[in-house]
Amino acid sequence: MSAPRFLVDELPSGETSRLAGPEGRHAADVQRLRPGEQLSLADGRGGVATATVITAERGALELRVDGRWQEPPADPRLVVVQGIGKGDRSELAVQAMTEVGVDEIVPWAAARSVTRWQGDRGEKAWRRWGSTAREAAKQSRRAWLPVLSDPANTAAVAARLATAAVALVLHEEATDRLSGVPLPATGEVVVVVGPEGGVAPAELSVFAEAGAHQVRLGGSVLRTSTAGVAALSVLQARLHRW
Incomplete structure (x- = not known):
C-alpha cells in the first residue's frame, strides 16, 4: 500500500x-x-x-x-458541470469524480434540480462539496485538488461551454457515443451531467446554441451520482491516462 x-x-x-x-x-x-x-x-x-x-x-x-x-497540471482539463441533486447523491458524485481525476466541478442549478442552494443552506452545501473533494483527493493520493467553482445557472454554463475545446452533454437519447467523440490535445473538455430529472429541453437548446454536442454512454440510463464518474472513466482511458 x-x-x-x-x-x-x-x-x-x-x-x-x-x-x-x-x-x-x-x-x-x-x-x-x-x-x-x-x-x-x-x-x-x-x-x-x-x-x-x-x-x-x-x-x-x-x-x-x-x-x-x-506534478504538472492535466492538459486537457476535464471539467464536469454537475446538476445539483437531492440528498447525498451530489456528494457521492463529487467524491467519486475526484477519485477518478476530475479537474474542476461546476455545481449547476438546473431547471429540474429538486434541491435549491439558497442563502446559508446553499453556502453550507457548497462547502460540503469542497470538503468531500478534499478528502477524496487525499484518499486517492492526488497532487492537485479539483477546483470547485461557484454555483452556476444555465446561462453561465452555456457561456462556459462556448469557450471549451470540446463541450458535451450527457443525454440518453443522443445517437453519438462518448467513446467516439474526437478529443482535443489541449484545452478543456466540459461534460454536462443533469440532475435526477435530466436536462430539460430548453436547456438542451441553449447548450446546443453554445456549441455543445449531445452524447450517450451506453444503453442504460445512469443516475446523476454515477454518470459523471462513468464519463470521466471513458475520457481518462481515451486520453491514455488510465
Missing part, C-alpha cells in the same frame, strides 16, 4: 518539518504513524514531498523531508 498523503498549505522548504493541526492529529492520533514510517505531503497545487517520521507525539509529527517534486 502506498504511503498515506496529507494536505498542507505549503510544502516544507527545509530538511525537517512539523506536521500539526488537523492533518497532524489525523496522522498521529488516528492513523498512529510512528518513527520510521513514511508519508507524503501535497499542497493541492501539484507540489508533493515525501517524508519519514522522526518522532510522534499527541497531535503532531516531526518529519525528515526526503524529496520534493512538482
